[in-house]
Amino acid sequence: MSREHINNAVQICHSLLASCIHGDEDIVDATAGNGHDMLYAAGLTSGRIYGFDIQEKAVSATRELLQRHGLLSDRVRLVCESHTEMDKHVVSPVKAVLFNLGYLPGGDKTITTAASTTLSGLGCALRLLSPGGMVFIVVYRGHPHGEKEYEALRDFCAALPQKQYNVAFCSFPNQAGKPPLLFVIEFRNNGAAAPDLG
Template sequence: MMGQRVSLTRLAHEAITPALREGGKAVDATVGNGHDLAFLAAGVGAAGKVWGFDVQEQALTEARHRLPRELASRVTLLHAGHEQLGAHVDGPLDAVMFNLGYLPGGDHAVTTSAGTTMVALEAATSRLRSGGRMTVLAYTGHPGGDAESTAVEAWCKRLSANYRWQLLNPTPPTESTPRLYLVERV
């Protein structure tokens, strides 16, 4: 619809849905307030497993409260940065979601950064199964956010032929708008 703002979070969920399956494995690399975590936990079903990473205890606490009881047993929350993904998660993974930047309602001085994000992206893609998908929602409106978003796009462009990627923004992003990337292992 003209004039209606498209939710990039909703687009990320739609892009990940085809990769989710009963008994699958997924990662929420940046738990935040737990919305992607709950989405992934529902998508992997009762026999599935989801790992959630965040450096802020506040985010993990919020996610625990938001997570319905029937989904909680599928989730392992880790008080660690997403760059620790490789040390805690085995593949093959069906889905990985990144929502970069800072915790809404939290300390805006605590943000993701290009350095740790690149380590996490490498670990995540190396664990994706064939047909597995990863979304990266990169925000530019915080200190370092533009550099992080630029680094994510440059990283996507260097991916091997085993992966395909695309920018999912419905309209070309401006300097200050978030960017949503989809990576799929072929």
């Protein structure tokens, strides 16, 4: 059986996502971008797939990619809005939420995710998670907002109550430069209600 290498935050995110989806759970892609993560997610489940992006260009690219792969159907909901509005559109619990932060590859590099909206979107994501559900956050430190976003996420994740959440952080200590990093948050399946994180 082949497996992915461990040198890339997105690949590790995809492997963990595959291990948490069993066939029909709902998934949210909080930053649809060019649609690659959403395409991967759509291939894992027969459940609903939600995609959010603030750029119409990204929503169109995602729609086209899913269409090209025969995965654009009623179960796909693409929304050109910030992930801070996620809970207006996602009404029932989801098994996983993906955040692949930064700017749209091939697009305007000045339009990026930002620490305050990312934390607000993450708060929505945690409220929507079903027990055992997971949030994946790939963060890029190599652009001006990225370092601040990373620090805000590190502090937010460190403050999550351990009784309700498992948190993991994946870095690549022997890689040159500033490779993307991965935070993973798991809502522990211990029967406790999700805490109010404000």
